[in-house]
Amino acid sequence: MTDVTSEFEAFLDGFLPADYAENYRHYRRDVKLRTEYQAAAFDAGWLVPEWGPGEGGRGLSVPDALAVKLAGARRRVPRLMNIQGAGVAAPAIRSYGTAAQRARLLRPATRGDEWWALGMSEPGAGSDLAALRTTATLADGVFTVSGQKVWTTQADEARWCALYVRTDPEARPHRGISCLILDLRSPGVEVRPIRTAGPAVESFCEVFLDEVKVPEEALLGPLHGGWGVAMSSLEHERDMIWINTWLETTRALEPTLTAPELSEHQLVRLGRSLADAEGVRLTGLRTAAQRWAGLPSPASSILKLLGSESVQRAALLSLESAGARAFDDPALFDERLESLAATIYGGTSEIQRNIIAERTLGLPKGTP
């Protein structure tokens, strides 16, 4: 263990309750602890260790920052309440934001003080994001926005929304999109939560936009350059999400690992899931190592694909190994249901396969 990770471990020892590891299943849903953890980790510079002091980090090198994140995963640090704020919006603001945007928005987004929603999907634009039709017209320094978003995670609790809108209807679909920072308290915004299939699935919403006024200063990145903002922020998420899916996979396997008796068939399935967890961890690390060494690395889409499918198999195994005990333990089914969302959100597995086939294997573009 390096000095920097032992310092981080000391921080965790000071912050987490003494019975945290033992009662993780309970703490996993502890909203107060999760909220306080994010703020404390931000203040201490452990939340995004590779960023600078004051940004939630301490300017660590990529390898040291990764070592800290892995140590955090091993200790199962509390999950962020609003992952798309610190994980997607903050990196986009940091890369594309103006000085004023960074000064106003970066800290609260990363620290979790202000939540973010991502306004991407629409009724007619899910996987086909470039087909989005919410329009924004710019006149006298103000965008007027009308349209509808859907599957907008946590829009009912968020303050801000990274809203993708069509600003140039004449251009080719992905050349006419811009990203606006929408204050969800603006007049003309109506947010309607959608009831999810189970309590563990994160809440998502419909967002209706009726002639909403957004000041020109709230444009994030170049005008008509929203596609690039979307791709780079999702890429950022895909690069790191494997640490979470590795953690979730190993966590889902725990009941099976310690179950008193398993059939040989269940042991074989457990072995396969152990390989899944190791496959995610080692592919994530190998990708990071190859990038760090300046070598070509496996496509980041495979981490999304492997991670989400591993979590699903592990959740299925825990539910099925429990047999009738699952009737008395609602969390097992809820986690199974939650795991099914993993191959849908953040780009479906089908889309990841198209990306791998076309960009990595060089197969023809288009989808007959």
Next chain:
Amino acid sequence: MTDWQLLAPDEDSLALADTARAQFRSLRGPAVMRAALDGGVAGGWETVAEGGYVDIGIPEELGGIGRMIDLVVMLEEAGRALLTAPLLASALAFRTQVAAGVHREEFRRAPAGFGIAEGVVDEGGRCRVERVHVLGGHGAAAFTLVVQGPEQVWVVVVDPEGEGVEAVEQDTLVDPSRPLPAFRLGHKTGVAAAEWRELAFGDLERVLAGARVCVAADLVGTAAGALDGAVEHVLQRRQFGRAIGAFQGVKHQLADAYTAVERARSLVYGAALSLDPRDCLLANAVAAETAVRVTSLFTQLMGAMGVTFEADCHLFLRRAHQTACLLGEPDALYLAAARIERRISR
């Protein structure tokens, strides 16, 4: 440098992989392999020996060079080229000898055979095995065998020309290009071993760890070679007015195959660095399943050509199937890994 940074092969490893790829390609080939299938003799040991490949992954104090990761990238190239020379057999033999503490430098001057079987070795080192398939068994100067008894395990090195060694099955049905002849040892009085070491049964996976990494690396290479072949074919074959690689039904299967190969490669690199028995079992199992799956897909995407003698895909399929169960079938390996993990967790 942290451990995970070693998962990226450095410049030395990459240079080795390039050299091996070029050299193995010149030895390969579908033509060599087809000739072997028709009963021709596959050579190539001299090239492998002169290239210094057999010293890779052997500790320096035993006269070796290179690290496990070098052995892995080199064997991956051998698997990709469907190498017929007995390089994998030799690597398995030498790694196992080293792990059991019975290696001698002179063993590396000649091709070696390797096998696992049930049997017994007495206190004087006389070995009895009813039937053992020996990879590289034809032309080997020594057999390294892992002999599993009811309560112990032995690693023995025996002379194939020695008294009591009988060839019982010459034909190799699945992949004749890398023969797996069967032998019976010491039916009556036992065969005297040149070297032997008795181990506790619980040490079996520790001794086999390096061998599992070698087999897994070879299998990853075969899977990667089949993936390359499949991609090349779907870009060139046209139906309905376009390359068949444009269809999502084809694209998604190849994307999954690519993902599977990268996942298997990650597990093999990780296992090569840790040499932990659980990691090596998992890498072996995953590489075996991946090789069978990707070589099968290669056959499917070739259409009717896929089941002709002329197409390369059956060569990959034969190699994958034979190598996949060399050190135990995947389900048995998953089971063993799960048992190890449960012992640690409880």
